[in-house]
Structures are given as structure tokens and as C-alpha cells.
Amino acid sequence: QDMRRLVHDLLPPEVCSLLNPAAIYANNEISLRDVEVYGFDYDYTLAQYADAxxxxxxxxxxxxxxxxxxxxxxxxxxxxxxxxxxxxxxxxxxxxxxxxxxxxxxxxxxxxxxxxxxxxxxxxxxxxxxxxxxxxxxxxxxxxxxxxxxxxxxxxIEQDMEKYILRGDETFAVLNRLVAHGKQLFLITNSPFSFVDKGMRHMVGPDWRQLFDVVIVQADKPSFFTDRRKPFRKLDEKGSLQWDRITRLEKGKIYRQ
Known part of the structure; x- marks a missing residue:
């Protein structure tokens, strides 16, 4: 009875007749203005692929x-x-x-x-x-x-990016808008650096890494989020692994585990 009364107090009568007061509803509303850090995957997130x-x-x-x-x-x-x-x-x-x-x-x-x-x-x-x-x-x-x-x-995809990658201009606009509003961005993908680099250059331009505070490739998700045994390693401009000891993740650099 308390739940039924609460529903009727919050919603108009014509809406109440359509709802089951015993059901559970999720409220997914959130103010993105309050979110300071945004994380992205690459495939089917930053890079939207055609049905082909x-x-x-x-x-x-x-x-x-x-x-x-x-x-x-x-x-x-x-x-x-x-x-x-x-x-x-x-x-x-x-x-x-x-x-x-x-x-x-x-x-x-x-x-x-x-x-x-x-x-x-x-x-x-x-x-x-x-x-x-x-x-x-x-x-x-x-x-x-x-x-x-x-x-x-x-x-x-690399052989014909125009065919397979969709709405690259929208990806560029979203990332730039977030950065312009002082947001921090990170990219974590299972895809290799060479592939991601070519796609991001196609969509965003050669300076795409400057948009992200952290970039991690070949992450091996989902185990990436739970396996803490593997240390981070840095990649050079060609995607080759370096021997440097990593104590912090730097903006503009590429890392993997």
C-alpha cells in the first residue's frame, strides 16, 4: 500500500494506470556535467563499423x-x-x-x-x-x-576505412567537446596499436593521442580489470614494446600489459 501511494503521489493518474506498483523500475538519469573522467573502448564505441x-x-x-x-x-x-x-x-x-x-x-x-x-x-x-x-x-x-x-x-577495415568505419566526424566532435569542457579521457581497447592508430587518424587526425590522458591497447579485457600481476609496458611510435619501468601513465603515450 505504501508503494502504491508513493507511485500515485509522484506520477499523474493517467500514467499510474499504466504502471505496476509492485514492479521495480530503474532510473538511469545522470548529469554528465558532474562526470569528470570518461572512458572509451575502441571497436564499436569510438569506431562504429558498418553492417558490411x-x-x-x-x-x-x-x-x-x-x-x-x-x-x-x-x-x-x-x-x-x-x-x-x-x-x-x-x-x-x-x-x-x-x-x-x-x-x-x-x-x-x-x-x-x-x-x-x-x-x-x-x-x-x-x-x-x-x-x-x-x-x-x-x-x-x-x-x-x-x-x-x-x-x-x-x-x-584498414584496406577500406571509408567502407567500414561510420560517423568518424561524430567521434571527433564528441571527443573535442569533452576536452574543451575540461574532461579527462582514457581509452582501453583489446585491439593492437597499429590498428587503433590508423583508425583514429582516419577519424580524428594525427594528434588524436593528445585528446586522451591514458591510452592502453591489447588490454585483454575483461581480465585486464582483475589481473594485477602484469605490469604496464610502454610502446614506441611503431608499436614496439619498450623496456622502461613504468611508474605512472603519461598523456600522449601508449601502454599495454
């Missing part, structure tokens, strides 16, 4: 999957539960009563992986081939990972 990149990743991962992952050798665990009614086996929806345990995909990078996984599962089901879901997931994930580890995605 997804078929490239899909096709390359499919080829890797066919060529290298013919055997089913390893198991995985730690699946995440997701909302019922959103699960598919291959390209077919799964009834809620089956209560499946499936992997939760959380970012735009996952789109080619989801498509490849769905197509492979659909192929196996359509041809009545037996398979272990955990093994298949492991092999598809490894194939997608190889696209990144082998640098294929970086090569495609």
Missing part, C-alpha cells in the same frame, strides 16, 4: 570452422540463462517448456557468431546429424576468435 563487416566475419569464421574444427574434443561450461521465448535451435524456436540453458551474447561483435552458430545447428538438424551442443559452441567460438587473433578483421 558482419558477413566478412561470418564467412571467414565459417571457412575456419570447416577447415580446422572437424573433430569434437573439448567441453565447456558456465552457460548463462536467458529469457524464455528468445531461444532458437538452429533457425527454429525452442518451446519454453524445454527450459534450455544457452549462452548469452551481449554485444554487436556477437552478431556473426550468433548467425554462424544458428546456421551450423540448422544444418546438423536438417541432415539428422548427431552433435554435442557444448562441443559445437566451443568450435564456433574458436573459429570466430581466430578471425580476430589472425588479424583478418583488422586487415579488412
Amino acid at each position: 563487416l558482419h558477413p566478412e566475419i561470418f564467412s571467414a569464421a565459417r571457412d575456419i570452422l570447416i577447415e580446422h574444427y572437424k573433430s569434437l574434443l573439448m567441453k565447456i561450461d558456465a552457460f548463462h540463462y536467458v529469457q524464455l521465448g528468445t531461444a532458437y535451435r538452429g533457425l527454429q524456436p525452442v518451446p519454453d517448456e524445454e527450459g534450455p540453458s544457452i549462452k548469452q551474447f551481449m554485444d554487436i561483435f556477437s552478431l556473426p557468431e550468433m548467425a554462424l552458430l544458428s546456421c551450423v545447428v540448422d544444418y546438423f538438424l536438417g541432415h539428422s546429424l548427431e552433435f554435442d551442443q557444448a562441443h559445437l559452441y566451443k568450435d564456433v567460438t574458436d573459429a570466430i576468435r581466430d578471425v580476430h587473433v589472425k588479424g583478418l578483421m583488422y586487415q579488412w
Whole structure:
């Protein structure tokens, strides 16, 4: 009763009729004026990629999957539960009563992986081939990972930045606006320096590093945020590791762990 009374006191009657007073609502409103430090990732944050990149990743991962992952050798665990009614086996929806345990995909990078996984599962089901879901997931994930580890995605983007990188002028405007208002910026990305440098030069210009107080590449997120055993190392202008002992992170320099 107290919660119902509070809702009615705060909101107009016509709005109250649309709300469930027993539900929990999140208030995400925040004043950016009060935020002094802004952190950015690079891929799909500072650099927005065109949809044309997804078929490239899909096709390359499919080829890797066919060529290298013919055997089913390893198991995985730690699946995440997701909302019922959103699960598919291959390209077919799964009834809620089956209560499946499936992997939760959380970012735009996952789109080619989801498509490849769905197509492979659909192929196996359509041809009545037996398979272990955990093994298949492991092999598809490894194939997608190889696209990144082998640098294929970086090569495609570097060869045609006009095609793959979107709204670079907006990135430039946002970063400059933040700096003009006295904000501190940092960049932490898993991508290598040479790739980030070319992309940022394309979007922002040759002096892009002066916009950031700290730049860290090949960060190996998410373990970067929890593993304190690896010391920071500085990179030179060509992206080669230096031997200097790092006691503080300097503006305009590039670091990795």
C-alpha cells in the first residue's frame, strides 16, 4: 500500500494506470556535467563499423570452422540463462517448456557468431546429424576468435576505412567537446596499436593521442580489470614494446600489459 501511494503521489493518474506498483523500475538519469573522467573502448564505441563487416566475419569464421574444427574434443561450461521465448535451435524456436540453458551474447561483435552458430545447428538438424551442443559452441567460438587473433578483421577495415568505419566526424566532435569542457579521457581497447592508430587518424587526425590522458591497447579485457600481476609496458611510435619501468601513465603515450 505504501508503494502504491508513493507511485500515485509522484506520477499523474493517467500514467499510474499504466504502471505496476509492485514492479521495480530503474532510473538511469545522470548529469554528465558532474562526470569528470570518461572512458572509451575502441571497436564499436569510438569506431562504429558498418553492417558490411558482419558477413566478412561470418564467412571467414565459417571457412575456419570447416577447415580446422572437424573433430569434437573439448567441453565447456558456465552457460548463462536467458529469457524464455528468445531461444532458437538452429533457425527454429525452442518451446519454453524445454527450459534450455544457452549462452548469452551481449554485444554487436556477437552478431556473426550468433548467425554462424544458428546456421551450423540448422544444418546438423536438417541432415539428422548427431552433435554435442557444448562441443559445437566451443568450435564456433574458436573459429570466430581466430578471425580476430589472425588479424583478418583488422586487415579488412584498414584496406577500406571509408567502407567500414561510420560517423568518424561524430567521434571527433564528441571527443573535442569533452576536452574543451575540461574532461579527462582514457581509452582501453583489446585491439593492437597499429590498428587503433590508423583508425583514429582516419577519424580524428594525427594528434588524436593528445585528446586522451591514458591510452592502453591489447588490454585483454575483461581480465585486464582483475589481473594485477602484469605490469604496464610502454610502446614506441611503431608499436614496439619498450623496456622502461613504468611508474605512472603519461598523456600522449601508449601502454599495454
